[in-house]
Amino acid sequence: MSTAHPPQDRAGTPDAGDGHPDGAAPTRSRVTFRVNGEPADLTVDHRATLLDVLREDLGLTGAKKGCDHGQCGACTVLVDGRRANSCLLLAVAQDGAEVITIEGLAAGDELHPLQQAFLDRDAFQCGYCTSGQLCSAVGMFAEAAAGHPSHVTDPARPAGRGPVELTPAEIRERLSGNLCRCGAYPHIVAAVEDVTR
Numbered sequence: 001m002s003t004a005h006p007p008q009d010r011a012g013t014p015d016a017g018d019g020h021p022d023g024a025a026p027t028r029s030r031v032t033f034r035v036n037g038e039p040a041d042l043t044v045d046h047r048a049t050l051l052d053v054l055r056e057d058l059g060l061t062g063a064k065k066g067c068d069h070g071q072c073g074a075c076t077v078l079v080d081g082r083r084a085n086s087c088l089l090l091a092v093a094q095d096g097a098e099v100i101t102i103e104g105l106a107a108g109d110e111l112h113p114l115q116q117a118f119l120d121r122d123a124f125q126c127g128y129c130t131s132g133q134l135c136s137a138v139g140m141f142a143e144a145a146a147g148h149p150s151h152v153t154d155p156a157r158p159a160g161r162g163p164v165e166l167t168p169a170e171i172r173e174r175l176s177g178n179l180c181r182c183g184a185y186p187h188i189v190a191a192v193e194d195v196t197r
C-alpha cells in the first residue's frame, strides 16, 4: 500500500455546548479547513471520517466509499498535497488542512491532463475507482518528482538524486493501493504514462 498519510497534529475546537448534560466531554468540534480552494467551516462528530464529511456534509460525492477500511483506495483525496485514504482520517483532525478532491482537479472547464488521458485511453469501465485513481496518481507525481523511492526503485540509486522516473513498474507499484474491480489496470498505466512523457 503506497498511499501516504498526512501528519495528524491538529484538531478542531471542542463544541462545549455539545457535551452530555452530566458534564461528559464534548462529542463534536468545530473545524475549519479548505476544500478545493473554498473554506469549509463546520461542526463535526469526533467519530466522523473525512470521507463521510466530504460526501454527506459538503456534497462532494466524487470520493467513493469502497471498503471503508483503507484497503481499496476509492476514497483517495489530497491533503496538504499528499494522497490519503479519506476513510481513515478523522475530519476533526483536519483543522487547517488543504483538501483537494476529484471535484477540484480540473481548472474550470479544462480537465486536468490526467483526466483527459483517462478519457483518451478509456481507462475505466464502471468508474467507481476512477476518482481515487486520479487523485492517487496526482499525489504519486509529486512523490516521484521529490525523489521518494518505491518498493521497486533501484536500491542502488542514491537518495535525494532528483526525480524518480515513472516507469510502468513504478506506476504499477505506486498505484497498487488503488484497486480496480473492472481490471482496467493496463489502460490506467497507459494513461498515467501519457502524462509523464
Ligand code: FES
Binding pocket: 064, 065, 066, 067, 068, 069, 070, 071, 072, 073, 074, 075, 076, 085, 086, 087, 088
Ligand atoms: S474506502 Fe477508503 S480505502 Fe477503501
Ligand code: FES
Binding pocket: 123, 124, 125, 126, 127, 128, 129, 130, 179, 180, 181, 182, 183, 184
Ligand atoms: S473502473 Fe470499475 S472499479 Fe475501476
